[in-house]
Amino acid sequence: MTAPRATPTYRIDPFDLRLFAAIVEQGSITAGARHIHLSLAAASTRLQQLEHAIGATLLLRSKRGVSTTDAGRTLLLHAGRLQRDMEALHADMAAHAHGVRSTVRVLCNTAAMTEHLPPLLGRFLVAHPDIDIELRELGSRDALVSMRQEQADIGIVADHVGTEGLSTRFFREDRLVAVLPKLGARSTRRAMPFVDLLEHAFVGLPSDSGISRLLHDRALQHGRGLHHRVRVRGLDAVMQLVGEGVGVAVVPLATAQRLVNERVVVRPLSDAWATRQLLLCTAGDAPPGAGAAALYGFLAQQAGGPPGR
Known part of the structure; x- marks a missing residue:
């Protein structure tokens, strides 16, 4: 045995x-x-x-x-x-061990990640060598879920989602615009409804990006789907492919202004949801920790006041 x-x-x-x-x-x-x-x-x-x-x-x-x-x-x-x-x-x-350091966890949507935060974070990090930033892109709804679960110190989300239970303040105004290939598109600055874009094939970001989820939801409200010819990782590539005539796209106005060229036409969207405010969010009145408080204070200082106030 x-x-x-x-x-x-x-x-x-x-x-x-x-x-x-x-x-x-x-x-x-x-x-x-x-x-x-x-x-x-x-x-x-x-x-x-x-x-x-x-x-x-x-x-x-x-x-x-x-x-x-x-x-x-x-x-x-x-x-x-x-x-x-x-x-x-x-x-x-x-x-x-070589000095007191802190890491600040920041969640933000596509527009904040690509256009609004990079120059600000550069200035902040240079001025605060003892603070690191862990930056992650999430759609506004997912970012709020993570904020409520205290998985981040600071969030930046669009105001179309409910922020109950969180402390918020205005950060930036963000407008979404349509970008179309210049070949075959009317050269006009007149606003157009998003539903008109649904007749065309799209160039977009990955399906899990915040802007892709937003456009998917808005298309469903019209009983339609989005036909993507291709999805790419960055807005620079989106603008380039639109210029090549691959399809149309919806991007932040700041992106369109930064990357506009003679091969694309940029038109405002007439839909109310295309003009939104980006909000700074924290789980309490102030984020915990000296590093998070310093970054929040810096971003709040750069925000100014909401449009029209």
Whole structure:
């Protein structure tokens, strides 16, 4: 009768993961131990302890070296990711060890990410070398969900979504405009309704971008869908492809003004939703932490007042 197998503890030393990965990479326990400057006896002992903690055999030994079992291949897959995470952790902690640092988490929509924030963040980061910014683009609705779950310090969203429970203030006015290929388009600045664009094929951003979701929802309100010839990562590429005659697009006015050329026609959209206010949002009266408070104060100072006030 065989003795019952010990219950695995899954208490794994990160150094043992490094040793295991080195053994697999080098092809033998001897070479792996030498690679990380460990004696063969110590490496063998640590490997046995690792297999005991896992509760499974990780390596098959032979005269030609070692090969991984199924359990070993699974561990190796996770070991690489865990080692990268540990290296990132060490790097982040080293930054704190050399001086007090803070990271501010900011969520924003497409217009804020591409047009309004870059020049402001550049000035802020140069003036605050001890503060880092983690910037992420999300549609306004998704950004608000994350803000309410306190997954970010500051949000910048369009005012067409409900901001109940959050503290908000005006940041920028943002207008969306239609961009059409000049060939075949009427050269006029007269505003046009969004529904007229639905007769054409579109050039757009990825489907998960904030502006793409907004246009998809507005098209559905007209009982229509959007036909995209192509989706690209940036608004610069959108404008270039429209100029090539691939299709039409809807972009922020600031983008159109920055990238306009002789091959495109820019026309305002007459729909009320195309003119919106971007709002600075926090979960409370002020974001927690000195770094977040400093960035919020800087952005609020650059915002000014809402149009017409």
